[in-house]
Amino acid sequence: MKIAVYPGSFDPITNGHLSILRRGLDIFERVIVAVAVNPEKSGLFSIPERLEMINEVIANLPGASVDTFDGLLVDYVESVNSNVILRGLRAMSDFEYEFQMALMNRRLKRRVQSVFLMTDYKWFYVSSTIIKEAAALGGDTNGLVPQVVARRLREKFGLPPKTK
Ligand code: ADP
Numbered sequence: 385m386k387i388a389v390y391p392g393s394f395d396p397i398t399n400g401h402l403s404i405l406r407r408g409l410d411i412f413e414r415v416i417v418a419v420a421v422n423p424e425k426s427g428l429f430s431i432p433e434r435l436e437m438i439n440e441v442i443a444n445l446p447g448a449s450v451d452t453f454d455g456l457l458v459d460y461v462e463s464v465n466s467n468v469i470l471r472g473l474r475a476m477s478d479f480e481y482e483f484q485m486a487l488m489n490r491r492l493k494r495r496v497q498s499v500f501l502m503t504d505y506k507w508f509y510v511s512s513t514i515i516k517e518a519a520a521l522g523g524d525t526n527g528l529v530p531q532v533v534a535r536r537l538r539e540k541f542g543l544p545p546k547t548k
Pocket of ligand 1: 391392393394395398399400401404470471472473474478502503504507508509510511512
């Protein structure tokens with residue numbers, strides 16, 4: 385069985401992430417969304433909150449599962465019997481960082497391959513950071529993130545529930 389690991393912060397998961405996950409599932413039999421636990425970066429949502437949202441979103445996606453990891457990603461990948469790191473690419477600015485990480489991960493473990501999928505043009509500008517910035521100022525994030533995430537963002541920032 386071909387398993388891929390899709391690592392990231394997912395703080396919170398967006399439709400851009402989801403698109404990569406869906407398309408990853410067209411290639412791999414299982415894709416594990418692996419939320420990186422970084423004690424130095426607390427983020428907006430706690431790890432349990434992120435997992436809860438992801439679990440809700442992947443409930444109807446056969447082959448998708450969610451997990452957390454700390455330490456070296458390549459070690460985690462091996463521990464789940466995989467040798468594939470799945471990542472999404474948006475702009476050129478992603479490329480430099482992703483290229484550096486892919487080379488480092490390959491240096492750390494040669495048999496682990498990084499696979500990149502280009503984002504769908506619809507999600508080109510979507511990042512967790514920009515979503516949080518818009519939501520914090522009362523911006524409507526519906527259509528850019530799963531419904532559960534839009535609702536949790538409104539709750540987080542003390543905004544009223546969506547009326548329309
Ligand atoms: P990290 O903190 O490792 O950058 P993120 O949660 O921000 O993790 O992103 C995880 C992965 O998803 C990265 O490969 C990132 O490039 C990709 N990604 C994020 N947003 C999008 C998007 N809108 N379209 C495609 N890929 C995306």
